[in-house]
Amino acid sequence: EDTLLYVVARDITSEREAALGLAEANTRLREQINERERIEAALQQMQRLEAVGQLTAGVAHDFNNLLTVILTGASFLERDLAKANLDKARTRLTHIREAGERGAKLTSQLLAFSRRQRLEPVPLNLNRTLAGLEELLSRTLGGNVSVRLDLDPALWQALTDPTQTEMIILNLAINARDAMPDGGQLTLTTHNTRIDTRPQRPEDPEPGEYVMLSIRDTGCGMSEDVLAKVFEPFFTTKDIGKGSGLGLAQVFGFAKQSGGGVRIDTVPGRGTQVAVYLPAVKEQAMSEPAVPLLRQSVSDSGRNRTVLLVDDDHLVRDMLGDVLRQYGYQVRQAHSGEQALALLDGEIDLLLTDFAMPEFNGAQLALAARDRYPHLPVVFLTGYAELQGLDLPGSVVIQKPVQADELARVLNEMLGIAG
Template identity: 55%
Template sequence: NAELAAQIEERQRVEETLRQMQRLEAVGQLTSGVAHDFNNLLTVILGNIGFAERRLKTAGDDKFLQRLQTMRSAAERGASLTAQLLAFSRRQRLEPKAVDLNETVQGMRELLQSTMGGSIRIETNLRADLWSALVDPTQIELIILNLAINARDAMEVGGTLTLETANVSRTGPRQRPEEPPPGDYVMLSVRDTGTGMSPEVLAKAFEPFFTTKEVGKGSGLGLAQVYGFAAQSGGGVNIETRIGVGTTISVFLPRTQTAQEAGPDAAAHAPVPAAQAGQTVLVVDDDPQVREVTSTVLGEAGYRLTEAASGAEALAILRTKQRVDLLVADFAMPGMSGGELAREGQALRPGLKVLFVTGYVDLTSLDGVGEAQIIRKPFQEEELRAKVSELLRASPPGNVLRFTRSG
């Protein structure tokens, strides 16, 4: 009887874990679609703010320039929220490198102290022989800051924030869907001496938009972003909490055996070369407002523009003798995706250069496509001009790009 009871209990645990995984996956698909639509809207808003700013600078209207800057700040905060949505749904594109998390924590100490305020003491417990973690260095800094802010909000009247690193080898099945599978991980934990979580709160902690904070005090995307980032990186998350004692959130990131040096940030702020005479860009996007913003930015940079509202229209142009030096295509379009358009376009014109504009895609569809060929919505005008200039100056691609139908 005892063995049968144990088997029933284990089966119930597995079923509950499966239901939780299915719920998180369904919410992830929903949030990624919402993020895609918002990224299109923000691209239009930020693009038109940029156009208005340039006109008002010429007119010398400082009062309205200040208002536009306020609008820009709000739109950029909106872009940050959509990035968090994509992090939860694991649709962001990461650039993992070998990272020493001890150095990352030490380098953020001053920032964390200023963020926490004087009433919170920060302590660190960093393992000396820590493995290197294979992780996106920019995203892990955002995750640490995110967890620290959550911990601060849980400590109403001061307290202690402890950051700890460790080497962890996990065995056995996962007890919760957000935990990592068996394997070797570099663990980063953030512990607070705050209020702790009830079992009801813990059950929903990683769901987007779930928050115990007052209205206007938080979006409910913090832990959802942490979970999405850890899962997409190949790891997981664990929470240990006690009411009135505090909470420890541990992020498990895959270890890497070899150290890799991040390449220098080459000419990140170098001036963008002017367009050469006659260079023509074919802009393809099913959203007319996004297409108009993209074309206006490139037109002001000196490029000749041709537009198409679909992949079929773009292919019709590519079948003519009209000059096209670069194809700038939205990736997620109905009917024919940007990937399929690129493949057929390069078959018609071998060596055709392509820049993909994306607010959200199935990341497996962009396997093998370098960062130089991708720009994310909502983009900055300078970034778009720099990407286009870089691609036009680069050598033609040697092979036709290959994409799956699901893109």
């Protein structure tokens, strides 16, 4: 009996090539997506650097003015004291102190901007935020842009992230400044508003009650074509290297994530107004805690107490040593963590140390000191925004520059001394 064998053959070369081609295309697409994400991340970093660069230029200019007052004032002060001209000397000292206080305020604002952590939205008084930024904006924007505030005194609170809000205001102000190359006026306005219409564009807020913050310039304005693309990431009207095109995309993302929206009104040659809508919190603002009228007396709080003072900057160390002795403390001074450990014994009542020191920082010193004396009170001094990963019970952190009476008050509390 014959066996029949059927053989079916099919050429699958083209199908195999198609499948390989599809896999290659898929790989290429994935690579393109990865590359786009990498470019977006790089451009966002550029945007941050651009804002910081603008800020730094304004701040450097202002610090040079402050240092001029301090350095020139100090040299004149020496001359006044040599001539025993005490009235002039007092005036110089007042000017020097005022310049120092302005510098301290400026650095505290810079540190607020430098904080990297993601903060949660909280009820915020935008009037207070803008009033606090007014000086910084005036400096950052340069001498030919005047800054005006038009604030609603009955403003509701806005539910928003405070640091992000400040960054958005700064970005919009820098955009406005760039639209006014020959100078002009920047007006920051706040008021309460209710939106009843449905959103017409993606950036519009939903119906509801909002706090509106607007930034208006008297600059070159935008055409309809530009306005249609203005919220697209990487779209920019600025020259190459002058802008990443992320400013308004960032504002749009921030407003939407906050539960609000953005609107732009602009007329070519007449100026632009960017309005940011943030969700309103209509409850009355918490009243500020009352400041006690009677300050605790700290004039002789350090009697028979010994402080180990550690700072690698000899000018700061000597100055703080004088402050502590003025309040009656015995002081041992060290310029490094290693030297401090050599001076540490049972007579030390409190460790007062700078945080950022080379090789052996304040945290490492505190831990080593606690190994020997587990209940030693520790006070950290820092010039930075926050101390990463520091959680030491029985310690407190003070921001530099510190006022003498504030330092004495903190030491009082740490040592449990009655005033």
